[in-house]
Amino acid sequence: NAGVMQNPRHLVRRRGQEARLRCSPMKGHSHVYWYRQLPEEGLKFMVYLQKENIIDESGMPKERFSAEFPKEGPSILRIQQVVRGDSAAYFCASSPVAPPNTEAFFGQGTRLTVV
Amino acid sequence: EDKVVQSPLSLVVHEGDTVTLNCSYEVTNFRSLLWYKQEKKAPTFLFMLTSSGIEKKSGRLSSILDKKELFSILNITATQTGDSAVYLCAVSGNKLVFGAGTILRVKS
Numbered sequence: 001n002a003g004v005m006q007n008p009r010h011l012v013r014r015r016g017q018e019a020r021l022r023c024s025p026m027k028g029h030s031h032v033y034w035y036r037q038l039p040e041e042g043l044k045f046m047v048y049l050q051k052e053n054i055i056d057e058s059g060m061p062k063e064r065f066s067a068e069f070p071k072e073g074p075s076i077l078r079i080q081q082v083v084r085g086d087s088a089a090y091f092c093a094s095s096p097v098a099p100p101n102t103e104a105f106f107g108q109g110t111r112l113t114v115v
Numbered sequence: 116e117d118k119v120v121q122s123p124l125s126l127v128v129h130e131g132d133t134v135t136l137n138c139s140y141e142v143t144n145f146r147s148l149l150w151y152k153q154e155k156k157a158p159t160f161l162f163m164l165t166s167s168g169i170e171k172k173s174g175r176l177s178s179i180l181d182k183k184e185l186f187s188i189l190n191i192t193a194t195q196t197g198d199s200a201v202y203l204c205a206v207s208g209n210k211l212v213f214g215a216g217t218i219l220r221v222k223s
Contacts, residue, residue: 028159033211042121042203042215043158056210091157093211103149104211106157 003076004029004094005038006107013082021077021110024073025094034067035080035105037089082114117142119206119214127220132194136217137203139186148180148187151203153216158203181221194221 005024013019025032030051035043045059049069060067064082069075079086089111093104118141123213128134140148147165162171163185164180171178175194180187191198201216 035213040218042201043205043213045210045212048210058210103160103163105160106151108157 003031004054004092004105004107006090006110008110009108011110011112013112014115015080015083019079019082019112019114021079021090021092021106021112022074023092024074025092026096026105029094029096029105030067031095031104032095033093034075034077035049035091035093035096037091041093046077048088056083078113083113084114087112087114117206117210117212119204119212121202121204121214121217123217124215125218127219128194130195131195132221133190133192134194136189136191136204136219136220137186138188138201140204140206140212141185141186141213142206142208142212144208145182145206147207149205149211150178150187150189151205151208152199153203154199169185191219194219194223196221219223 004026019030029090034046037043047060047067048056052071064080066078089108089109091109093106095104118140119213121136137205147163150165162178167182175192178189199221203216204214205211
């Protein structure tokens with residue numbers, strides 16, 4: 001059973017381009033969370049999705065950021081028209097059921113650098 | 116707004132020392148508190164606590180939750196250089212919210 005898979009591991013984008021970050025949850029997991037981490041800081045919640053539904057997007061910036069978790073395929077975090085301040089590590093976590101009955105398992109993260 | 120506060124922000128100790136990391140929280144519809152260890156990559160799960168006063172233990176690490184005072188502590192005894200990491204506390208309410216973490220550095 002593979003763990004949570006994120007790709008790419010490293011992504012470099014020029015200002016104004018689009019960034020697409022992918023997260024394949026563990027097999028059997030239907031709950032996905034996205035977090036952002038700046039250097040020397042903790043994980044900041046962005047969005048919580050269940051298959052085909054956004055449950056909580058209170059941590060997502062109102063513009064340029066979107067997330068989806070389709071019935072088939074990975075969850076996608078999309079950042080349009082990237083700016084330097086979007087440079088960060090983006091982590092995805094998955095769980096088989098909603099909290100609190102289980103912990104969330106993390107992927108290795110995608111490090112986005114905007115140049 | 117849900118809030119998780121960890122202290123201290125960073126800590127430097129010598130091998131063999133005992134450390135206590137703190138996590139306090141304010142969250143709607145509290146369900147559980149989780150501790151993770153992060154070493155330059157994905158956080159790895161340590162403990163999940165749901166009940167007050169019951170200590171969870173794994174080797175040199177232990178943790179306890181106080182739901183009345185809304186905090187948890189993570190203890191590490193006989194620290195080793197391999198314990199150097201960021202320790203993250205997360206609280207599960209309507210979503211999983213993380214604190215900023217405590218950076219622990221263990222010097223040999």
